[in-house]
Amino acid sequence: MGLSEINNEDLDNEKLSLEKLFQCSDDFDSVVFNSGAGSGKTYALVKSLKYVITHNRENLKIHNQKIACITYTNVAAENIRQQLGASDVVEVSTIHERIWHIICDQKTALLSLHIEKLKREIAYIDNQLQNKSDFEKYRALDEESKEQFFEIMYANKREYNKAYNLRAAEFKTAMPQEIHLQFAGLISNVSKFKGLVDKLFKKKRYLDCMNNIESGKKGYREVTYDAMYNRDRLDKMRISHDTLLEYGYELVEKYPRMRQLIIDRYPYILIDEYQDTADIVVKIMNLLDKYAKKIHHELFIAYFGDSVQNIYDTGVGKKLNDLHSDLSSVSKIYNRRSYTEVINVANKVRNDEIIQKSIYSDSSGGSVKLYYGNAKNVNNFINKCAKKWKAQEETPLHCLFATNQMVAEYSGFLKVYEVFKNAEVYQGIGYKQLNSELLSHDTIHLGKAQALLYRLMKLYTEVREPKQPLRRIFTTNEYRNISFANLKALVSLLQSLDGNTLDDLLSVIFNQYSISEDKTYKFIIEKIFDMDEETSYDSVLKYFLTSLYKSWDEAIETKVVISDLLNIKVEELLNWFHYINRDEKKSICYHTFHSTKGLEYENVVIILGKDFGVDRGLFEIYFKSYGKADAGNSLKYEKGRNILYVAVTRTIKNLRILYIDNLEEIKNNIENVFGKAYEFSDNITDESF
DNA sequence: AGCAATTCTCTTTTT
DNA sequence: GAGAATTGCT
Numbered sequence A: 001m002g003l004s005e006i007n008n009e010d011l012d013n014e015k016l017s018l019e020k021l022f023q024c025s026d027d028f029d030s031v032v033f034n035s036g037a038g039s040g041k042t043y044a045l046v047k048s049l050k051y052v053i054t055h056n057r058e059n060l061k062i063h064n065q066k067i068a069c070i071t072y073t074n075v076a077a078e079n080i081r082q083q084l085g086a087s088d089v090v091e092v093s094t095i096h097e098r099i100w101h102i103i104c105d106q107k108t109a110l111l112s113l114h115i116e117k118l119k120r121e122i123a124y125i126d127n128q129l130q131n132k133s134d135f136e137k138y139r140a141l142d143e144e145s146k147e148q149f150f151e152i153m154y155a156n157k158r159e160y161n162k163a164y165n166l167r168a169a170e171f172k173t174a175m176p177q178e179i180h181l182q183f184a185g186l187i188s189n190v191s192k193f194k195g196l197v198d199k200l201f202k203k204k205r206y207l208d209c210m211n212n213i214e215s216g217k218k219g220y221r222e223v224t225y226d227a228m229y230n231r232d233r234l235d236k237m238r239i240s241h242d243t244l245l246e247y248g249y250e251l252v253e254k255y256p257r258m259r260q261l262i263i264d265r266y267p268y269i270l271i272d273e274y275q276d277t278a279d280i281v282v283k284i285m286n287l288l289d290k291y292a293k294k295i296h297h298e299l300f301i302a303y304f305g306d307s308v309q310n311i312y313d314t315g316v317g318k319k320l321n322d323l324h325s326d327l328s329s330v331s332k333i334y335n336r337r338s339y340t341e342v343i344n345v346a347n348k349v350r351n352d353e354i355i356q357k358s359i360y361s362d363s364s365g366g367s368v369k370l371y372y373g374n375a376k377n378v379n380n381f382i383n384k385c386a387k388k389w390k391a392q393e394e395t396p397l398h399c400l401f402a403t404n405q406m407v408a409e410y411s412g413f414l415k416v417y418e419v420f421k422n423a424e425v426y427q428g429i430g431y432k433q434l435n436s437e438l439l440s441h442d443t444i445h446l447g448k449a450q451a452l453l454y455r456l457m458k459l460y461t462e463v464r465e466p467k468q469p470l471r472r473i474f475t476t477n478e479y480r481n482i483s484f485a486n487l488k489a490l491v492s493l494l495q496s497l498d499g500n501t502l503d504d505l506l507s508v509i510f511n512q513y514s515i516s517e518d519k520t521y522k523f524i525i526e527k528i529f530d531m532d533e534e535t536s537y538d539s540v541l542k543y544f545l546t547s548l549y550k551s552w553d554e555a556i557e558t559k560v561v562i563s564d565l566l567n568i569k570v571e572e573l574l575n576w577f578h579y580i581n582r583d584e585k586k587s588i589c590y591h592t593f594h595s596t597k598g599l600e601y602e603n604v605v606i607i608l609g610k611d612f613g614v615d616r617g618l619f620e621i622y623f624k625s626y627g628k629a630d631a632g633n634s635l636k637y638e639k640g641r642n643i644l645y646v647a648v649t650r651t652i653k654n655l656r657i658l659y660i661d662n663l664e665e666i667k668n669n670i671e672n673v674f675g676k677a678y679e680f681s682d683n684i685t686d687e688s689f
Numbered sequence B: 001a002g003c004a005a006t007t008c009t010c011t012t013t014t015t
Numbered sequence C: 001g002a003g004a005a006t007t008g009c010t
Helices: A008-027 A041-062 A076-086 A095-103 A107-131 A133-139 A143-155 A158-162 A168-174 A176-182 A190-214 A241-256 A258-266 A279-294 A317-323 A341-348 A375-386 A404-411 A414-423 A430-441 A446-464 A476-478 A485-498 A504-515 A519-527 A537-548 A555-562 A570-580 A618-625 A636-646 A665-673
Strands: A031-035 A065-070 A090-094 A268-271 A300-305 A326-334 A368-373 A399-400 A588-592 A602-607 A651-659 A678-681
Touching: A008 A031, A008 A041, A008 A300, A031 A041, A041 A076, A041 A268, A041 A300, A041 A414, A065 A076, A065 A095, A065 A300, A065 A326, A065 A476, A076 A090, A090 A095, A095 A241, A095 A258, A107 A133, A107 A190, A107 A241, A143 A158, A143 A190, A241 A258, A258 A279, A258 A326, A268 A279, A279 A317, A317 A636, A341 A368, A341 A636, A341 A651, A341 A665, A368 A665, A375 A399, A375 A602, A375 A651, A399 A404, A399 A618, A404 A414, A404 A430, A404 A570, A404 A588, A404 A665, A414 A430, A414 A570, A446 A504, A446 A537, A446 A570, A446 A665, A485 A519, A504 A519, A504 A537, A504 A570, A504 A678, A519 A537, A537 A555, A602 A636, A618 A636, A618 A665, A665 A678
Parallel strands: A031 A300, A031 A326, A065 A090, A065 A268, A268 A300, A368 A651, A368 A678, A399 A588, A399 A602, A602 A651
Antiparallel strands: none
16 A cells, blocks of 8 residues: 555654744744655645634734735635635735735825836836947937937837837838938847837836826826736836735835834734745845834744745745845655655755655655656657556556647647747747746636637537536526527537538538527527627638737738638647646646646656756756755756756656656766666567566 | 848746 | 847848
């Protein structure tokens, strides 16, 4: 069986670290609880919350005080709420939600911070215009010409934006004649030209905004935070995540009253997965802690996490102690997740002072083995592992890749990924949006075209569900007006809508739509496609075109421009749809290293190469500097190590790694970590594998 | 040839 | 939106 027996000594030891934590909260001694993967950090956090509640609830209630529990994601917040159960003295939320909740009433102070921010941004633009070499030719102009240049471009703003993504030569032709006649020097280099015009427009927007604030214009009287947007729109009085934290910090730093207000309200602040939270959050906590000490006010701040599991560049990671000094430290060495064989390798991957051991006395029986081969072995390798561990729906094999592209390829929707990757709106700066708008498991983040395809595939799968196919499509009211016979006919009509490619499917749907008399059918189709204009094949194509290729609008060319999209196989769209839904009714599941954080799987395969995307040689560098005295100072070493550590520690029992690049130079260190490296070839026998 | 401009090619994730 | 690779210009 395994992982079931615990001896009393270990259990007592584990309890000791928890009690140390409780003692810290009693003494208002701020603390960091560091422990590795699978050690039950969230469990310790929930226990601490319960301890504080049990001993202080009445007192907190009398003073109208709360315990603040701060998480990195909404999912984590919900998870903790579930484990904790309802409590009237605990507020569990993300840091953004908590900060906004605290500061949103300070309208006047926020407005003045906003004005300051606008001023700083304008000064920054001015500075670039005056110093950046890209703008030399602009600087050489006299004031009057600068003014005139701006006037011309501002009058042609619409044309400018429309032409923005065109190729350089076409972009130039799309710009007004006057520019070519009077400012030929500025437009000779298109990218510099765009940089300049963007900055001038931005400055104009910011100046207008400041005027509007000053005159108290409607819509300019308060700042809003919108969690849906990833970018500030300062000129629209809208801030995003980073600026929210920035404003929060500034308020706390500037106004003692603000610090007082927070520590009066929250004498206990517990932070989950601290390594992921932004530096500035820790700076806020440090200010609060120092202020509380100064005025002899009781405040307890506890950080729960593991600096080695910091895999996002924005997280504070091991800088915690630099930014928040004088923290006590509690650690825990027990692991409750994995078999000893896995724990030992994980210890070697992180190779620091935290050396875990299993809390179970029956913890041997797992296995870890590294093979080397090349990219074309991957499929065979995965299948060998699936066979070895009899992967099936109930105990699937989980395969971890570095990139979404690989996950898309192996999950069977590479074409979907490529079509969107190549779409015009995701070129240039939009590139970062691609993953969130195509691969978000939370459908609210899907892009416009993606959301439409999602609705379409939802209908497609729902009408094919064996039981009550239309249950989720209709509300009960809509059901009532249809006779059983009509309903049956409708279901079989919907089921008959099929095709090889997206284009085929759309054609069938709209063919039927144009000849059908069935009002309910029409209603369903209208609801799925949700067009502003009339619902038709052409308008859907136009919808795809305008959401993916902003600079195209000639109706004739539509089919050509989006032909790659239309040629996607329905089967691929289905695979994508299931991936989005985490509908893992498969014997083999694929994930990126990052997306598995916090999860655990019985059997794991990791496909590893020397690179991490654009971060060339990341994992190779990790192995090259492994064990060297100064390795800890190398950012690349740390980044590679952290990602690999997170990946490896997902495993409960069996782990296989396939290294698909040349390992000559790093073989020694690879073997130091993973033990003997075996060569993998496609004709390897099942027995020797 | 040498420099300037353009085009291509990239990672992960959350708020 | 940075950095490399390619094309274009003189």
